[in-house]
Amino acid sequence: VKSALGVNSSAPQHRIREPRAQHADGILRTYDANAARSQRALRTAERGKLGGGIDEVFTHKGYYGRDKYLGSVEVNSRAYLIVLTDQRVVTLKRTAADKYVALWHVGWHELLHVEVQAPANCVLHLKEYSRKKRLFEKQRITRVIKTTPGTNQAEELTAMIADEMTRRSNSKFDEDEYDDDGEPLPPYMPCVNWKCVVSRGQTCFWAPIPPVDKYIAFGHVIGGTNPPSEPVSMVLRSGGNSVVLSPPVRFELIYREQSDFTVWMPVAPARFRALGAVVVKGVEPPKNDLVTCVRTDFLTLAPFDDDASWMPEVDETMRRSDRKHFENASMWSIDNLGRTFIATRSRDCPDGRFALDVLDAHGDDDRAMI
Structure with missing residues (x-):
């Protein structure tokens, strides 16, 4: 936001308010001054300051610069700021009017439980003893946030943290983002293992098998009788820091054979799109966590x-009145990172706007966003 002097003025231009906070869910919200100040404090806070007059040794500014804001609470007469991000809970100490030092942080995957303890403490219980990050640092199994007695700061903060833990438990975000050693997993991983779901003549419908359960496919793949030779990319179920994902709300039946072989297209929630179809050997709809x-x-x-990957043969059984709406079905593969396909009830190639790929999945990407 520019000052009233105008952009062509020779006088220096100054912001009259902090940049709007960028929330983890990507939704643009009404400007909130407290959220904006908290985001600035988080992104400019020093981490690793030793104290004792040694101000510039072993400090790290911008450590939390890539974190996405969830919420914040100021405690103890605004001496401390507790910030919740998509990655962790951070405790910042105010050292000057607009300067903060990060005292500690706890990743969501490290949290076991949160509760209020008298007189006005918010206690974070950790799953395991904290790792020592500094020479004289004590190992801890809890982190205690002291708030102002006689206020509801502890209750408010505890509720915020508990709500986020519940949401992550339901969606398994904390399990999806880290390996067994607590290290972040890459957002994409190649899949080289396959399961043939259904075969028809020389055509097989293949389901990618994730290298670990924390990855998910964008859809199934059409190939020959041998497993596909080229690996496809599977994505971390949480999306990591690279992409925002959501399970489908339901599936739409596109094709059904008399032998209980069905093809389904995911129906995406608002502002989301599906990349490919799913094949089921049976008549039950796919589970929502399949793609x-x-x-x-x-x-x-x-x-x-250029050509359809598969079309059903039209015979007398296909022309029966109860199956006629399936006779023109066709499947079209897409040149995307998952080699998915689109199923349609037409012999014509679907409109090009249905063929989608993920931006910047493998590095720099100069393609246009849809």
Whole structure:
């Protein structure tokens, strides 16, 4: 926001308010001054300051610069600021009017429980003893946030942390983002193992098997009788820091054979799109955690293959009145990171706007967002 002097003035230009806080869910909200100040404090806070007059040794500014804001509470007469991000809970100490030092942080995957303890403490119980990050640092199994007695700061903060822990437990975010050693997993991982779901003649419908359960496919793949030779990318169920994902709200039946072989298209929630279809050997709809959908601002257009990957043979059983709406079905593969396909009830290639790929999945990407 520029001052009233105007952009062409020779006088220096100054912000009259802090930048709007960027929330973890990506939703643009009404400007909130407290959230904006908290985000600035988080991004400019020093981490690792030794104290004792040694101000510039072993400090790290901007450590939390990539974290996405969730919420914050000021405690103890604004001497401390507790910030919740998409990665962790951070305790900042105010050292000057607009300067903060990070005292400690706890990752969401480290938290076991949170509770209020008298007289006005918010206690974070850790799953394991904390790792020593400094020479004289004590190992801890809890982190205690002292708030102002006689206020509801402890209750408010505890409720915020508990709500986020519940949300992450339901969606398994904490399990999806880290390996067994607590290290962050890469957002994408190649899949080289396959399961044939259904075969029809020389065509097989293949389901990618994730290298670990924390990854999910964008859809199934059509190939020959041998497993696909080229690996496809699978994505971390949480999306990590690279993409925003959501499970489909339901599935739409596109094709059904008499032998209980069905093809389904995921129906994405608002502002999300599905990248590919799913094949089931049976008549039950796929489970919602089988594939994932991607938010539209992370997507770009991709090309369909020139010819259909599979079309059912039309025989007398297909022309029966109860099956006639399936007779023109066709499946079209897409040149995207998952080699997915689109199923349609037409013999014509689907509209190009249905062929999608993830932006910047493998590095720099100059393609346009849809």
